[in-house]
Amino acid sequence: MKQKIQLITYAILLFAVVMNFGSVLSFLGEVVAILFPIFVGFVVAFIISVPMNGFQKGITRLFRKAKHKPGEKVISLVSLLLTLLCIMLVVVMIGTILIPEIVTSVKNITALVQQKWPEWAAVLSSYDIDTTPITEWFAKLEFGSMVSQVLSGAGEVINVVAGTAATTISGIVTIGFAIVIMFYVLLSKQDIARQCKKLMFAFLKREKAERVVYVAELTRTTFTKFLSGQCVESIILGLLIFLSFCVFRLPYAGLVAMLTAVCAFIPYIGAFISCGVGVILTLISNPSQAILCFVVYEVVQFVENQFIYPHVVGTSVGLSPLWTLLAVILGGKLFGLMGMIFFIPVLAVIYTLIRERTNQKLRDKRIFIE
Helix, strand or coil: CHHHHHHHHHHHHHHHHHHCHHHHHHHHHHHHHHHHHHHHHHHHHHHHHHHHHHHHHHHHHHCCCCCCCCCHHHHHHHHHHHHHHHHHHHHHHHHHHHHHHHHHHHHHHHHHHHHHHHHHHHHHHHCCCCCHHHHHHHHHCCHHHHHHHHHHHHHHHHHHHHHHHHHCHHHHHHHHHHHHHHHHHHHCHHHHHHHHHHHHHHHCCHHHHHHHHHHHHHHHHHHHHHHHHHHHHHHHHHHHHHHHHHHCCCCCHHHHHHHHHHHCCCCCHHHHHHHHHHHHHHHHHCHHHHHHHHHHHHHHHHHHHHHHHHHHHHHHHCCCHHHHHHHHHHHHHHHHHHHHHHHHHHHHHHHHHHHHHHHHHHHHCCCCCC
């Protein structure tokens, strides 16, 4: 009788949902809009918690032998402040080093193109290619006016975005709630984890609750190792490119190295993008070194992809180099750029759970395969 009542109830609910599908979608949209700042706050908190946990471990080790140890709340607050300080320093470095370097490089490249265009135009004219429109455009091109136009255009875009954000109260409220939730989650993550465990063990069977806790802990550990490994890998690749370009006296070593470090967050593919930009810059600056730039970059990239990336990132999340590459390809096909970046830890979690379940099934059947 209980099963029949449940089946009838489910049927009635399904019929009501189907008959009022538009209203249900509208209701779900409102629920998503309400929960969106909470989701954003949790995601940002999860990303920031990676360096924050490192600071917490360091502070805990520092006061391990001290008589008066700081409390858990104090350590969390100090770790969060240090993490935010590091993020601010990175932003300041990007604004004071990377952007001026890009502006200077663009200025130099523009001057080189204007200087060498007559030679290129002569070569193209020998193949009966009309270069008159491009020659006239280069004659009128001025870097100062171009930069001012770009900056004024960027300023107009910023003003439009700022005006839109100022008039959109919901957007401001969403950002504000997300930031507040992020701070509360980071400062109370131990309490939140403890409360979630209590709820699960209170309303679920013990085996299911333990399984959920295990999967959540595995996911947290895997993503933490992946993000940490990805940051280390990008720094290593950027330094290798910078040193290699300096050794072979290739131009724009600093710019290409910083671009490589940023693009390295796109596994495997990002290095090809930065390689293409580096070759183009070298071709414009010194065409005789373009092939050397390509060879040096590809050798460094090959060494990094084969010997550094799989061990720093792939092994850190428990995946072999083959599975790491397959995760990048599959994630890119399914979810684009973000899939390429984050599908590696997702596949690592799935791979670990399937492996454990498979081994358990084999042990139950008393089958042992080396």
